[in-house]
Amino acid sequence: MRPINIVVIINSLFFLLIYLFIDPLNINILGAGGILTALIAICSYIIKKAKMGDSYIFLIISLLSSLGIIIIYRLDSGFGIRQIMWYALGVVLFFLGYVIFRYIRNWDEYIFLYVGTSIFLFLLTFFMGTTIKGATNWIRIGGFTFQPAEIIKLIFVFFLAAYIAYPEKLKNIYTFLFLVYVHILFLFLQRDLGMAMLFFGIFISIFYVSNKNLKLLLYNLLPAFGIIVIGYFTMTHVQVRYEAWVNPWRDIAGRGYQITQSLFAIAEGGFFGTGLGLGRPDSIPEVHTDFIFSAVCEEMGIFGGIGVILLYFILIYRGFKISLQIKDMFKKTVALGITLTYSYQTFIIIGGVTKLIPLTGITLPFISYGGSSLVSAFIAFGVLQGISKDVSEGAELIEG
Amino acid sequence: MKADFNKRIIHLIIFSSLLFLSMIVYLTYFQLITGPRIVDNPYNKRQWAREDNTIRGFIYDRNGVELATTEVVDGTPVRKYPFERIYSHVIGYSSKQYGKYGIENYYNDTLMAIGDSTVARIREQLSGEMIRGNHLVLTIDHELQKTAERLLRGKKGSIVAINPSNGEVLAMVSKPDFSPVNLNQQWEGLINDERSPLINRSLAGLYPPGSTYKVIMASAVLENLSIVNTEHNCTGSIIIDGYELSDYGRTAHGLVDLTRSLVVSCNSSFAQMALELGTRRVVNVSNRFFMGRTINSDMPLRQSRIPQEDDIPTTELGAIAIGQGRLLMTPMHMALVAAAIGNDGVMVEPYIVREVQNFNGRVLQRGGGQSHRVVSDDIARQVKEMMVAVVSQGTGRNARIQGVRVAGKTGTAQTAGGADHSLFIGFAPEDNPKIAIAVILENEGKSGGQAAAPIAREMMQLGLRRGGE
Numbered sequence: 001m002r003p004i005n006i007v008v009i010i011n012s013l014f015f016l017l018i019y020l021f022i023d024p025l026n027i028n029i030l031g032a033g034g035i036l037t038a039l040i041a042i043c044s045y046i047i048k049k050a051k052m053g054d055s056y057i058f059l060i061i062s063l064l065s066s067l068g069i070i071i072i073y074r075l076d077s078g079f080g081i082r083q084i085m086w087y088a089l090g091v092v093l094f095f096l097g098y099v100i101f102r103y104i105r106n107w108d109e110y111i112f113l114y115v116g117t118s119i120f121l122f123l124l125t126f127f128m129g130t131t132i133k134g135a136t137n138w139i140r141i142g143g144f145t146f147q148p149a150e151i152i153k154l155i156f157v158f159f160l161a162a163y164i165a166y167p168e169k170l171k172n173i174y175t176f177l178f179l180v181y182v183h184i185l186f187l188f189l190q191r192d193l194g195m196a197m198l199f200f201g202i203f204i205s206i207f208y209v210s211n212k213n214l215k216l217l218l219y220n221l222l223p224a225f226g227i228i229v230i231g232y233f234t235m236t237h238v239q240v241r242y243e244a245w246v247n248p249w250r251d252i253a254g255r256g257y258q259i260t261q262s263l264f265a266i267a268e269g270g271f272f273g274t275g276l277g278l279g280r281p282d283s284i285p286e287v288h289t290d291f292i293f294s295a296v297c298e299e300m301g302i303f304g305g306i307g308v309i310l311l312y313f314i315l316i317y318r319g320f321k322i323s324l325q326i327k328d329m330f331k332k333t334v335a336l337g338i339t340l341t342y343s344y345q346t347f348i349i350i351g352g353v354t355k356l357i358p359l360t361g362i363t364l365p366f367i368s369y370g371g372s373s374l375v376s377a378f379i380a381f382g383v384l385q386g387i388s389k390d391v392s393e394g395a396e397l398i399e400g
Numbered sequence: 401m402k403a404d405f406n407k408r409i410i411h412l413i414i415f416s417s418l419l420f421l422s423m424i425v426y427l428t429y430f431q432l433i434t435g436p437r438i439v440d441n442p443y444n445k446r447q448w449a450r451e452d453n454t455i456r457g458f459i460y461d462r463n464g465v466e467l468a469t470t471e472v473v474d475g476t477p478v479r480k481y482p483f484e485r486i487y488s489h490v491i492g493y494s495s496k497q498y499g500k501y502g503i504e505n506y507y508n509d510t511l512m513a514i515g516d517s518t519v520a521r522i523r524e525q526l527s528g529e530m531i532r533g534n535h536l537v538l539t540i541d542h543e544l545q546k547t548a549e550r551l552l553r554g555k556k557g558s559i560v561a562i563n564p565s566n567g568e569v570l571a572m573v574s575k576p577d578f579s580p581v582n583l584n585q586q587w588e589g590l591i592n593d594e595r596s597p598l599i600n601r602s603l604a605g606l607y608p609p610g611s612t613y614k615v616i617m618a619s620a621v622l623e624n625l626s627i628v629n630t631e632h633n634c635t636g637s638i639i640i641d642g643y644e645l646s647d648y649g650r651t652a653h654g655l656v657d658l659t660r661s662l663v664v665s666c667n668s669s670f671a672q673m674a675l676e677l678g679t680r681r682v683v684n685v686s687n688r689f690f691m692g693r694t695i696n697s698d699m700p701l702r703q704s705r706i707p708q709e710d711d712i713p714t715t716e717l718g719a720i721a722i723g724q725g726r727l728l729m730t731p732m733h734m735a736l737v738a739a740a741i742g743n744d745g746v747m748v749e750p751y752i753v754r755e756v757q758n759f760n761g762r763v764l765q766r767g768g769g770q771s772h773r774v775v776s777d778d779i780a781r782q783v784k785e786m787m788v789a790v791v792s793q794g795t796g797r798n799a800r801i802q803g804v805r806v807a808g809k810t811g812t813a814q815t816a817g818g819a820d821h822s823l824f825i826g827f828a829p830e831d832n833p834k835i836a837i838a839v840i841l842e843n844e845g846k847s848g849g850q851a852a853a854p855i856a857r858e859m860m861q862l863g864l865r866r867g868g869e
Binding site for chain 2: 263
């Protein structure tokens, strides 16, 4: 069976389920589901016919997004409808990202622009930011709030790649390291621990790939460890996160509340779940954003949860494959960076809500509710799609 | 350079694969091991949600008397216990704040209809009605239970009455107790009370069986023809390895055979016989009576204890013969021992839920345990005869019932530091027992014949009058 058919069948089943049980006989949701599925089918057709490279990436991220929309709609129909809008905007930006990335040829030359933009956005957040859920990482423009770090993630990857392509542009490697840690420090000061961890993970991995000097790698790991230890003793919210991880049951009503509620949800779901709309994921705080994976597990069981994990796995596998095949150093690193970003982000949040690792607030790519997160992910994968085009062209050249 | 680059990327692929694999493995582990342990946590709001939407099944005695019901008050189900403390340990309580106890706990899924197929619940799902739980019909006879509670009121201990032929629990009372109504007013007192009112002594209390254990010892002696006819000269005490083991009140019983030893409950004679039998035979018979073994039941029954070494020191073996030392039994187990003798050597696993019915009375499940032969019917019949003699002419005379052949055995167990426990086990009538009983009065300070036997008598009398119906 062709992959697009699978996506269409899964979407039809889920939206029919919502139409019949969750929001009985509301014809609008059936219409919205139909439009969504049609949009996926048309876009995947375009990608194939226009020979835009990898034909799986779009399907997988659309399937993940559909699943997110369904779960969010089941939790709160208003949010669900808004997420469909965000998805549509995401698709537009996916193609826009693809076109712009391919149209401009010399992305690897703007290292200072990348650093400058990142720092500008950080400063903007710092001085004009709004604090939401204890982290000052939002900017409000009119009625909209967005999270600059979501965009900076991609710019950061471009910055790393630009440096790898032309290291001589910076005075020496220490300047580079300094600039990297400025990013991480800003995130730390914004109390956005999940993002700080993610940025460090991307940096250290790319550093590992590109740098022959393993001793320097070690020197980078040591201070990171030091920062965590110092952070633990100086910042109470780091302590709280750590203790809630080690033993959330000691203070269920307080610091362990979120994580234990999440664990109850997963445990309640068992292997096959309570069924869509039959669980009580609404008892978990932040369930439509950070904790959405627990809601998936409650109503679809860990078989559903593992299915989601495997979808991410196929997605990053495509990303790694593209990165391995491409020759251009800048594009190779960008592909790798984007792949790692979403690989680590998935691990950080799924590991966090299941108590495998300490919980740090970060969204589950494509599934969590939220405009900035969804849109930036679509742009990033639009870029990856653009890079994959080079791979297929290269292949054609060899075959030809 | 580039080849090196790609090699390192492959390292990252392996690393990422491990990260993803760890999530899958961890989730599976969580669901198998951790999950089932945490779902019952009172902070899990799902239970409340389910509870607010379920009419918890009713609980009835064997004759249909309502023991626990659910009424819907302003759209919320409220659990009612009309007989309050009479059933405190049997039925227990179901409380949002304090969790679940007793049958409310171990039959929770049945009462809440959890695990019943979703298909069966579609009607409720669609109509938005409350889910109806399954009802339980107990083996308990309300009249017997009421009497047992009255007889034990103001004392500490336990009464267990069972039907020897099928293992039905007819009455089970443990004191001190609590009222399942208004728990929050009593809670602080209950958990701080040194007398542990929250423990169901009948199933979880471990007591030295005292001389009631001589019933098992007599079976052991009868199985060994070489010593069965030996007579012992009782001088009121016996010295084993320098330790003195004395008879109750230091009474010298003179020359006694096995029957006489049981009738007068002679400690020196039984200690002597245990030494002659040796560790292996004593432990073997004890194990057959489920000492140190799990007895299956629909209630959580604690294991009784016996030293498990191959070679128990002689002083200890002497103590075991008279139900002291490291020998500990639950009251339910003592009743089962009496029942096994009454039932011609076959012990039936006890159970308390006779039927599970769905909300409109259809029987979904019937209770009942397995049978285990513990001694031959011939030996059981001989022990039975001796137990009849105990009641008709020995220490158990206070359990006599006009016109009925009652079998029994008294016990007075010494405790470390406290007053003696007073015990009685027995059954009636001798030829076709309808009721077997164990009575334990904790630190009563009187002999089993004085304090426990009259209570057992009243229970058996009522049990026979009601004829197990």
